[in-house]
Amino acid sequence: MQQLNLVEMRTQQECIQCIFQDEITFENAVELIPEWLAGHNLKIIECIIGADRISWQLQADKVSWLHFEALSQSVWFEGDIQSIAHFLDHY
Numbered sequence: 441m442q443q444l445n446l447v448e449m450r451t452q453q454e455c456i457q458c459i460f461q462d463e464i465t466f467e468n469a470v471e472l473i474p475e476w477l478a479g480h481n482l483k484i485i486e487c488i489i490g491a492d493r494i495s496w497q498l499q500a501d502k503v504s505w506l507h508f509e510a511l512s513q514s515v516w517f518e519g520d521i522q523s524i525a526h527f528l529d530h531y
Contacts, residue, residue, distance in 0.1 A: 442468070444476040449528065456517040456524060466510040469494050473508060473515070480527050482506075500527050 448459040464472060474484055486497040492510045504519030517524045
């Protein structure tokens with residue numbers, strides 16, 4: 441199975457945009473992103489699948505969200521970005 445390789449994080453106001461080396465599609469995001477989150481010790485509380493977006497509610501130090509938007513293939517965190525950055529740096 442393909443594993444995601446994070447190549448860059450961009451902090452923008454209240455979010456962290458994640459740039460991956462790998463192509464993420466609506467079809468494979470449901471499997472790849474939860475595995476990547478688990479590898480960073482981020483616990484998924486809930487997953488919401490919409491028409492063109494998948495959102496995962498996460499429990500880090502505080503509740504945060506990770507979103508994947510299919511049309512732009514964008515991935516970003518919202519919420520407690522300091523806590524998320526800590527998890528991404530240390531795992």
